[in-house]
Amino acid sequence: MPQQTSDIKIIVLVFLFMITLFPNLFHYIWTLPLSLIFSRSPPLADSTPIMSWAQKQITLQEQSRGSYLVTDEIVKALPEIRNYKVGLLNLFIQHTSCALSLNENWDEDVRADMSDALDRIAPEYLVKGKELYRHSAEGADDMPAHIKSALIGASVTIPIQNGKLATGTWQGIWYLEFRARPHQRKIMATIQGEKYT
Amino acid sequence: MPQQTSDIKIIVLVFLFMITLFPNLFHYIWTLPLSLIFSRSPPLADSTPIMSWAQKQITLQEQSRGSYLVTDEIVKALPEIRNYKVGLLNLFIQHTSCALSLNENWDEDVRADMSDALDRIAPEYLVKGKELYRHSAEGADDMPAHIKSALIGASVTIPIQNGKLATGTWQGIWYLEFRARPHQRKIMATIQGEKYT
Amino acid sequence: MPQQTSDIKIIVLVFLFMITLFPNLFHYIWTLPLSLIFSRSPPLADSTPIMSWAQKQITLQEQSRGSYLVTDEIVKALPEIRNYKVGLLNLFIQHTSCALSLNENWDEDVRADMSDALDRIAPEYLVKGKELYRHSAEGADDMPAHIKSALIGASVTIPIQNGKLATGTWQGIWYLEFRARPHQRKIMATIQGEKYT
Incomplete structure (x- = not known):
């Protein structure tokens, strides 16, 4: 016992x-x-959305005055977009004499017409040859470039849906260079959103 | 024992x-x-902020050339805004010959004046009748529409505070249609923020 | 035993x-x-990113027509920016006859030239003295102010990186006042991002 x-x-x-x-x-x-x-019920870890940020600087191909379609260049530099179910991409150009915009992605004539139209809106000189600007030390194309930059804007914010930019069929990302001489420009790209779990 | x-x-x-x-x-x-x-102290689970995203596509009422106040139409389509204590609403129009903006929400004369002013800034023809644009196959109003779209912009970002858009007293959401012929336009609306717990 | x-x-x-x-x-x-x-591996609690929002209203110093560099005023009012490793700052002006932009932060001549250039783009009167606008009850400078506001925009979105605004060397935050008479303007500032853990 x-x-x-x-x-x-x-x-x-x-x-x-x-x-x-x-x-x-x-x-x-x-x-x-x-x-x-x-x-x-499914475990908590799977149902909690994964909120995330990604940020990187992109250096654009050097360009002189003109309007450039850079959608492919931007998307290629940001494979992270694929990981986001829903979100926003902010592209911010860190300069004051160029701009970012969204516009027609097919006919290059539209881009040439845009550059010319902006020259008419913010001309370098008056028709009668009178000086238009106080600020001219950096060249006759500098102050018009600042005006165009203010009109078009330094950044675009594009929705992300199911791992892709939710742009319309005819929308592309445009980089508009307003200086005559070639410049190399930097974009700060900021992605945020809810990732796939 | x-x-x-x-x-x-x-x-x-x-x-x-x-x-x-x-x-x-x-x-x-x-x-x-x-x-x-x-x-x-209150348990951790209650004090953790609830970060959230909501996204949906809104189809605007078909319109021809003009400036339209669409605040009510947009807010009605997005009841989700009420759930957010703090956040941002991004409205992104998926087209390149119209635009979104914020402007005066009272006098419709302001909207008519705006459309006319943009016609002066990006005219269809020169005063002397000389062709202004290379791109004209889609109509004389198409290239000016692309220019206006670049000037005004395809999207607006509006702060959300206590379940409401934090716009000023006189601010309304504007949809600007630049094509003469009626078009039906789509907006991708993206809401993000901290929800009420 | x-x-x-x-x-x-x-x-x-x-x-x-x-x-x-x-x-x-x-x-x-x-x-x-x-x-x-x-x-x-580091414990889970330390590696989970801290997502956060901060929002406050800033009252700008009262100004009459002109372009003003307000970077210091804004950054001073938002010490919260320092807490964010990565994020975005959205500045939204709650009015329709002024604007926010990013532009040159050094030469004040650029700011004076900008105000004059916008007067040429959206003039108060035609050269021949013909009335340009239907909406004139609030003064000859009011409708041009609404047009400039639509062209420049009511808000800017600026990336945050390592506790600082990721603006370029020559970029500053501009407040553009389009009314002749002094006005006091309010900005809704919304910060969002991933905080330092």
Whole structure:
């Protein structure tokens, strides 16, 4: 009899040790019959959306005065877009004599016409040759470039849907260079959104 | 004596079982006197902000050339705004010959004047009748529409505060249609922010 | 012998109590040899990004017609920017006859030239004195102000990187006042991003 009692004590102690050291295993065994009867809700970790930010600087190909379609260049530099179910891409050009915009992505005539139209809106000189601007030390094309930059804007914000930019069929990302001499421009790209889980 | 010892052992083992199987209950009883003395901070789960995204496409009522106040139409289509304590609404028009802007929400004369002013800034023809644009296959109003679209912009970003758009008293959301012929336009609306818990 | 057995039992019970009441301490001691051999990944709590929003209204210094560099005024009003590793700042002016932009931050001649250039783009009167606008009850400078506001825009979105605005060397935040009479304007500033942990 004493020997038997000791055996029970050892079993109980081993059992207690198991519970204490592997509580999850014990809980699993303990709740198994119930969990087989009732369907369980998905674990929290899978349903919590993954909010995320990504940011990188992109250096554009050097260009002189003109309007350039840069959609492919931008999308290629940002493979991260694919990871976002829903979000926004902010493209911010870090200069004051060029601009970013969205416009027609097919006919290059539209881009040439745009550059010319902006020259008419912010001309370098008056028709009669009178000086238009106080600020002229950096060249006759500099102050008009600042005006065009203010009119068009330094940044665009584009929605992301299902891992792609949600632009319309005919919309492309435009980089507008307003200085005559070639310039190399930098864009800060900021992606934010809800990632695929 | 041996019998008494056995009783104590059983009580201790039952007690241990209870601790092991219901640790939360045990912790509650164990810390009850202290928690009654000290006020407890709210549990972490309640204070964690709920970050969220919502996105949907809105089809605007078909319109020909003109400036239109669409605040009510947009807000009605986005009841989700009410759920956000703080956030941003991005409205992105998926076309290149119309635009979105914010401007005066009262006098319709302002909207008529705006359309006329943009016609002066990006005219269809020169005063002397000389062709202004290379791109003219889609009509004389198409290239001016692209220019106006670049000047005004394809999107607006509006702050959300306490479940409402934080626009000023006289600010409304404008849809500017630059084509003469009626067009049906699509907006991608992206809401993001911190929801009410 | 019986006495010895009892001693062992007491040690085992104390040990069990310790495990049950201080499971974290026990786990630490238990896994110490392994954790000394294998380098551990950082605990989950530290690696989860802290997503955050901050929003406040800023009242700009009262100004009459002109272009004003307000970078210092804005940054001083938003010390929260320092807390964000990556993010975006949205500045939204709650009025329709002024604007926000980004432009040259050095030469004040650029700002004077900008105001004059916008007067040429959206003039108060035609050269021949013909009335240009239907909407004139609030003064000859009001409708041109609405046009300039639509052209420049009511808001800017600026990337945040490592606790600072990621603007280019020559970029500053501009407030453009289009009304002749001094006005006090309000900006809704919305910061969002991933905070330092």
